[in-house]
Amino acid sequence: MNIYDISAQAGVSIATVSRVLNGSDKVSDLTRRKVLDVIEKNRYMPNAFARSLGLNTMSTAGILCSDASDVYLAQAIYYLERELRNNSYTSMLCCTGHNHQEKEAYLQFLLSRNVDAVFFIGSHFVESSSKKNRYILEAAQKIPVFILNGELAGSNIYSILCDDYAAASDITKLLFSKGSQKPVMLYRILSYSGQKKIRGFLHVCKEHGLEDGDHRTFSCPGPLVETIQILENARKNGLVFDSVVAVDDELAAGAVKYALRNHLRIPEDFQITGYNNSVLAACSTPEITTLDNQLEFMCTTAVSQMIRVLQKQQVPSKTMFSGYIVEHRTTRK
Amino acid sequence: MNIYDISAQAGVSIATVSRVLNGSDKVSDLTRRKVLDVIEKNRYMPNAFARSLGLNTMSTAGILCSDASDVYLAQAIYYLERELRNNSYTSMLCCTGHNHQEKEAYLQFLLSRNVDAVFFIGSHFVESSSKKNRYILEAAQKIPVFILNGELAGSNIYSILCDDYAAASDITKLLFSKGSQKPVMLYRILSYSGQKKIRGFLHVCKEHGLEDGDHRTFSCPGPLVETIQILENARKNGLVFDSVVAVDDELAAGAVKYALRNHLRIPEDFQITGYNNSVLAACSTPEITTLDNQLEFMCTTAVSQMIRVLQKQQVPSKTMFSGYIVEHRTTRK
DNA sequence: TTGTAAGCGTTATCAC
DNA sequence: GTGATAACGCTTACAA
Numbered sequence: 264m265n266i267y268d269i270s271a272q273a274g275v276s277i278a279t280v281s282r283v284l285n286g287s288d289k290v291s292d293l294t295r296r297k298v299l300d301v302i303e304k305n306r307y308m309p310n311a312f313a314r315s316l317g318l319n320t321m322s323t324a325g326i327l328c329s330d331a332s333d334v335y336l337a338q339a340i341y342y343l344e345r346e347l348r349n350n351s352y353t354s355m356l357c358c359t360g361h362n363h364q365e366k367e368a369y370l371q372f373l374l375s376r377n378v379d380a381v382f383f384i385g386s387h388f389v390e391s392s393s394k395k396n397r398y399i400l401e402a403a404q405k406i407p408v409f410i411l412n413g414e415l416a417g418s419n420i421y422s423i424l425c426d427d428y429a430a431a432s433d434i435t436k437l438l439f440s441k442g443s444q445k446p447v448m449l450y451r452i453l454s455y456s457g458q459k460k461i462r463g464f465l466h467v468c469k470e471h472g473l474e475d476g477d478h479r480t481f482s483c484p485g486p487l488v489e490t491i492q493i494l495e496n497a498r499k500n501g502l503v504f505d506s507v508v509a510v511d512d513e514l515a516a517g518a519v520k521y522a523l524r525n526h527l528r529i530p531e532d533f534q535i536t537g538y539n540n541s542v543l544a545a546c547s548t549p550e551i552t553t554l555d556n557q558l559e560f561m562c563t564t565a566v567s568q569m570i571r572v573l574q575k576q577q578v579p580s581k582t583m584f585s586g587y588i589v590e591h592r593t594t595r596k
Numbered sequence: 597m598n599i600y601d602i603s604a605q606a607g608v609s610i611a612t613v614s615r616v617l618n619g620s621d622k623v624s625d626l627t628r629r630k631v632l633d634v635i636e637k638n639r640y641m642p643n644a645f646a647r648s649l650g651l652n653t654m655s656t657a658g659i660l661c662s663d664a665s666d667v668y669l670a671q672a673i674y675y676l677e678r679e680l681r682n683n684s685y686t687s688m689l690c691c692t693g694h695n696h697q698e699k700e701a702y703l704q705f706l707l708s709r710n711v712d713a714v715f716f717i718g719s720h721f722v723e724s725s726s727k728k729n730r731y732i733l734e735a736a737q738k739i740p741v742f743i744l745n746g747e748l749a750g751s752n753i754y755s756i757l758c759d760d761y762a763a764a765s766d767i768t769k770l771l772f773s774k775g776s777q778k779p780v781m782l783y784r785i786l787s788y789s790g791q792k793k794i795r796g797f798l799h800v801c802k803e804h805g806l807e808d809g810d811h812r813t814f815s816c817p818g819p820l821v822e823t824i825q826i827l828e829n830a831r832k833n834g835l836v837f838d839s840v841v842a843v844d845d846e847l848a849a850g851a852v853k854y855a856l857r858n859h860l861r862i863p864e865d866f867q868i869t870g871y872n873n874s875v876l877a878a879c880s881t882p883e884i885t886t887l888d889n890q891l892e893f894m895c896t897t898a899v900s901q902m903i904r905v906l907q908k909q910q911v912p913s914k915t916m917f918s919g920y921i922v923e924h925r926t927t928r929k
Numbered sequence: 930t931t932g933t934a935a936g937c938g939t940t941a942t943c944a945c
Numbered sequence: 946g947t948g949a950t951a952a953c954g955c956t957t958a959c960a961a
Contacts, residue, residue, distance in 0.1 A: 276949075282947090284939095309938080310710065311709050311940075318939085334875065344664060348690065353688050355656075356677055358718040376644050536952075610955080624931090646937090646956090647956080649953090649956095651955085789949065
């Protein structure tokens with residue numbers, strides 16, 4: 264069943280059917296009714312491929328993330344998909360993992376599908392080596408690229424991110440103000456946002472006279488049990504700490520486990536802060552004080568910027584906004 | 597830059613270029629090399645829309661779920677996308693929410709994009725009213741439909757699911773065997789799998805002489821705080837219970853909170869089981885005993901069945917397998 | 930092994 | 946307001 268069948272049955276030309284299909288006002292009501300009847304009777308649906316070929320777009324956007332099962336990224340995917348869909352765009356999802364080669368391959372894969380734009384969720388897509396970022400710059404020559412929670416300068420690249428330096432500073436300040444003397448920080452990897460958070464933490468530590476900040480940050484890329492072990496080892500090695508600043512809520516959940524196992528009272532003896540305000544912060548007992556980096560706002564902003572860019576309108580190449588602290592029960596009153 | 601430009605530069609016909617592009621062996625090595633050189637020099641990429649139009653497929657599959665941010669569904673999306681991608685299929689994601697109209701609209705949206713197959717994740721897509729399921733049957737007339745964790749009979753529909761009746765029975769038996777006398781069950785909604793789990797629970801209760809099972813199941817569709825409140829209310833209303841069978845790990849996390857607030861020792865005074873073996877079970881303190889319903893296996897099975905169906909091979913319309921219990925610290929040794 | 934030419938099903942530009 | 950018809954860029958018989 265194609266446009267010719269419909270035009271034949273309705274006794275009009277394919278041009279008229281196409282006009283009806285696309286809501287042109289240059290069709291008489293009578294003809295329109297006639298054509299619509301035939302279309303409905305046959306449950307006709309125009310062929311998306313032919314349509315795309317003519318229009319050179321299928322209204323699709325690519326979403327690249329390392330892992331759709333990560334609670335934070337999953338939330339971002341949810342918001343992005345919702346906004347895209349509300350604007351009649353389909354979302355093509357790709358989970359790349361952390362391997363650089365794979366990231367490149369997946370981006371090529373999306374480009375080969377002629378997506379109209381692509382969203383990177385997470386700062387780890389932006390690498391410190393500019394050579395490794397070339398694939399993003401090249402993609403941006405074809406379609407607009409949006410980086411959520413990360414930053415990369417380049418033409419046709421738009422970065423939308425939370426001010427993680429300020430946020431990490433604020434949350435570290437909060438701990439000091441609640442009586443913590445010796446915080447430590449848990450991070451995953453030295454991604455762009457990871458580095459910002461570490462710098463914010465270190466800066467505030469220094470402000471409070473803690474000069475050994477460099478020895479108070481720990482990389483925890485592995486599963487929860489390893490995170491706990493890292494804290495155990497730090498203590499065994501003689502490090503004194505009475506609070507944990509974690510760069511995500513899962514790490515914070517690890518810190519909660521560490522505290523409970525060692526019979527440290529939360530928040531009296533030991534305070535913990537998470538990051539992302541995810542379901543994990545709410546599911547933990549006690550609920551974790553966390554930083555809301557306004558993910559929903561970030562995603563809606565990104566999609567509306569995409570729409571603007573595709574309409575050739577001007578859009579800032581960098582949009583940064585502040586997060587806010589959500590106090591729960593792992594920090595003192 | 598299109599196939600004509602390449603053919604002109606390489607001094608061959610577009611047919612030859614197409615052959616090279618599609619790895620035909622009917623091209624001499626010399627010609628192939630010549631064409632590949634031109635392709636690489638120009639970074640030529642064939643137009644996906646034209647290609648799709650000719651082949652009548654773009655190698656895309658639709659994934660429908662209610663909410664990509666749900667930890668369990670997010671995990672399923674991750675596995676499905678990975679398997680699809682490994683088979684050169686792109687994933688088009690749609691999050692429908694729970695409204696029936698939306699589900700229909702989203703399915704139409706995917707069909708209008710000419711996807712090759714569609715995956716429904718979650719039993720709540722299958723409604724008890726067969727009239728409401730018609731949209732799925734109709735879609736199945738065009739493309740194969742795969743239902744994960746749900747069941748619907750119909751031509752070109754393939755259901756892949758865990759035996760939730762047996763699983764819920766097993767996990768309830770486990771609690772009795774660990775000394776629980778009075779379990780209660782927490783469920784979300786009366787979805788297909790929800791009902792199976794409830795029946796399994798009730799059956800085992802009866803086996804153990806607990807005749808008031810019907811009064812021991814509670815619907816908890818809302819957020820965590822409400823789940824806790826429901827348990828509080830049950831207790832205030834005089835119901836005695838010493839364990840909770842939850843149909844997902846988030847509900848189990850709510851039960852953990854309830855127990856801790858009421859100073860019930862886990863697992864000595866109060867035992868809890870979750871479901872799905874998700875990150876929430878691992879992040880909770882104590883870690884939650886949970887049921888692994890082999891989501892990864894379910895997703896890989898679904899995708900390999902899709903491949904087979906698209907190759908016109910025979911595939912069972914229903915595939916059911918058993919889950920297994922992962923014992924952690926919310927049940928006794 | 931290579932080339933010619935006919936589709937694939939739309940949209941859009943012209944005439945009328 | 947409507948109808949021919951060219952374009953979109955590829956795949957694939959069929960011919961050479």
